[in-house]
Amino acid sequence: xxxxxxxxxxxxxxxxxxSGVPCSYFKxxxxxxxxxxxxxxxxxxxxxxxxxxxxxxxxxxxxxxxxLVYMQNSGIGxxxxxxxxxxxxxxxxxxxxxxxxxxxxxxxxxxHSIMGDINDPLLETLKLKYWYLKEEWWQKIxxxxxxxxxxxxxxVVVMVKKGVLSE
Amino acid sequence: MRGYEVIACLKDYLTEDDLLVSSNxxxxxxxxxxxTKPQVYLRGSMGLPVGVGLGLAVMNSDKRxxxxxxxxxxxxxxxxxxxxxxxxxxxLRILILDNTQYYTTGGQKxxxxxxxxxxxxxxxxxxxxxxxxxxxxxxxxxxxxxxxIGLLSILHLTIEEGKQDLANIxxxxxxxxxxxxxxxxxx
Ligand SMILES: Cc1ncc(C[n+]2csc(CCOP(=O)(O)OP(=O)(O)O)c2C)c(N)n1
Numbered sequence: 140x141x142x143x144x145x146x147x148x149x150x151x152x153x154x155x156x157x158s159g160v161p162c163s164y165f166k167x168x169x170x171x172x173x174x175x176x177x178x179x180x181x182x183x184x185x186x187x188x189x190x191x192x193x194x195x196x197x198x199x200x201x202x203x204x205x206x207l208v209y210m211q212n213s214g215i216g217x218x219x220x221x222x223x224x225x226x227x228x229x230x231x232x233x234x235x236x237x238x239x240x241x242x243x244x245x246x247x248x249x250x251h252s253i254m255g256d257i258n259d260p261l262l263e264t265l266k267l268k269y270w271y272l273k274e275e276w277w278q279k280i281x282x283x284x285x286x287x288x289x290x291x292x293x294x295v296v297v298m299v300k301k302g303v304l305s306e
Numbered sequence: 307m308r309g310y311e312v313i314a315c316l317k318d319y320l321t322e323d324d325l326l327v328s329s330n331x332x333x334x335x336x337x338x339x340x341x342t343k344p345q346v347y348l349r350g351s352m353g354l355p356v357g358v359g360l361g362l363a364v365m366n367s368d369k370r371x372x373x374x375x376x377x378x379x380x381x382x383x384x385x386x387x388x389x390x391x392x393x394x395x396x397x398l399r400i401l402i403l404d405n406t407q408y409y410t411t412g413g414q415k416x417x418x419x420x421x422x423x424x425x426x427x428x429x430x431x432x433x434x435x436x437x438x439x440x441x442x443x444x445x446x447x448x449x450x451x452x453x454x455i456g457l458l459s460i461l462h463l464t465i466e467e468g469k470q471d472l473a474n475i476x477x478x479x480x481x482x483x484x485x486x487x488x489x490x491x492x493x
Binding site: 185 | 383
């Protein structure tokens with residue numbers, strides 16, 4: 140598992156705002172964020188829906204700030220229009236940190252199985268560039284995604300499997 | 307009053323430092339043609355104008371951000387009003403132009419009339435809110451309060467349907483995006 144404090148430090152150095160809807164895969168990350176909230180240089184807004192988080196991130200991007208949006212991959216089902224008719228159309232850079240549900244670990248959670256199967260082809264159909272976060276080299280992966288986000292001025296996706304940011 | 311008549315009135319209250327976010331369809335088109343440019347004209351993303359305004363407002367506390375939204379857009383992203391009431395940015399204004407219709411797509415009814423807006427806003431403990439039918443007489447003093455109060459404020463206006471014949475917004479979304487970002491480059 141990635142050291143959460145180091146991960147948050149990295150986020151603070153590279154982003155101005157964080158918003159999203161939780162997944163249990165982000166439990167540690169979000170608990171630590173909440174604990175440190177007062178001392179953080181970034182703003183954290185809790186959203187009611189994933190597309191709302193994307194909208195909040197859009198407000199940040201339009202004012203030349205960088206936003207990170209976190210969500211479960213079920214949330215990909217909620218953001219199609221926000222991406223295609225807003226973020227991609229207006230060419231706004233932002234990073235989406237998405238938990239990868241519906242893999243072997245989720246055998247007892249059928250609600251994730253279909254999205255788990257179509258996760259990658261769906262991202263490809265949406266023309267989103269994506270990376271899978273790995274414990275080793277995580278800074279390098281994040282940096283690569285950030286560079287792509289900034290040079291293309293487009294949204295990028297970093298997928299997070301179980302155990303990478305939580306036990 | 308009709309929506310475009312209300313929008314035209316806003317001219318007297320806006321300065322260089324104001325930023326507008328307009329919801330898709332007719333409202334964005336009217337804001338583009340009737341008010342100073344550039345503003346955040348949403349062409350799609352129905353349901354998201356309040357969220358976009360919230361993001362702009364929390365990241366730029368020195369700017370006054372005003373969301374102009376139709377009732378259809380408001381209802382589609384209704385949770386964003388709750389999120390806004392939770393974070394209550396002082397520099398955010400939400401102007402709801404409620405024609406009780408999806409006017410842009412042909413005037414189909416929305417369910418907006420099910421809401422008692424005064425009671426609803428009251429339940430959110432928002433510092434300033436009003437719900438009324440605007441007239442030439444009552445609109446100006448209300449707009450003065452709405453813009454000048456310096457606190458999160460919401461104005462719900464029940465308007466008549468109707469539009470002016472206006473051309474499509476000529477700017478491509480990437481130009482809208484660039485023009486807005488330029489405003490933040492100067493600082
Ligand atoms: C997700 C989505 N669904 C449907 C539409 C089609 N559409 C465009 S404008 C509009 C009506 C918007 O209604 P409202 O916000 O009340 O504004 P009005 O047209 O009444 O000015 C609809 C349904 C759309 N653009 N996006």
